[in-house]
Amino acid sequence: MDAMKSGGSLTMRVSASLDWRNQERQGVRTTIADSGTGMDSETLRKIYEPFFTTKNETGTGLRMLVSAQLVERLQGDLRISSTTRLGRSGTAFSLFLPLELSK
Numbered sequence: 001m002d003a004m005k006s007g008g009s010l011t012m013r014v015s016a017s018l019d020w021r022n023q024e025r026q027g028v029r030t031t032i033a034d035s036g037t038g039m040d041s042e043t044l045r046k047i048y049e050p051f052f053t054t055k056n057e058t059g060t061g062l063r064m065l066v067s068a069q070l071v072e073r074l075q076g077d078l079r080i081s082s083t084t085r086l087g088r089s090g091t092a093f094s095l096f097l098p099l100e101l102s103k
Helices: 041-046 063-073
Strands: 010-018 026-034 077-083 090-098
Touching: 041 077, 063 077
Parallel strands: none
Antiparallel strands: 010 026, 026 090, 077 090
């Protein structure tokens, strides 16, 4: 919502999926994509660093770090793609969680 102050689209898709890293692992993939301002490559590189934030007044810079750690503990995968290209800007988060945890 913060990235789409002038409006835009927000799409969420949930579907059965296979793990990108192991095509035999079944799970659920949730993809959330927006048509907001997008993130530049420097922001994408720093997104998981502790205390990195683009929200100066309200951000602690811990949300993505904690999210990544949680996804890892659940043996899932979180991928982010983003572009700031004029007329095509936006960000997509794709989260895979397995149906069963490996031992």
